[in-house]
Amino acid sequence: MKYSAQIKPISYLKSHTAEIVTQLTETREPLLITQNGEAKLVVMDVQSFEEQEQTLALLKMLALGNREIEQSQYRGAADVFAELDKEE
Structure with a gap:
């Protein structure tokens, strides 16, 4: 170790x-x-622990995002922005 x-x-x-x-x-x-x-x-110390937890949460989100991209489970930015424009 x-x-x-x-x-x-x-x-x-x-x-x-x-x-x-x-x-x-x-x-x-x-x-x-x-x-x-x-x-x-x-x-x-608590501050270091909290920072570490935040870092791990971000890494998990990145890993999930990468998995979704690999599985073609995403939408293009143009589609997302078009949908947002409709909601206004």
Whole structure:
């Protein structure tokens, strides 16, 4: 697993929680938590999480759009604009 975040054991999370919150909020870099030497979870600030969720939503929309194009399930721009003009 390639990961550029800081890596800390779960004991560090337990004993430095307030410090971690401050650090993550300031740096916006995620923290990888390990347990028994294995990666178990990622801790990140809320703003980074929300941005990541928005990015994933956009990527899903792009993938759906590409699939529809591949399956010829689309209308030309001229048709769409003509329909919009009729609705006015």
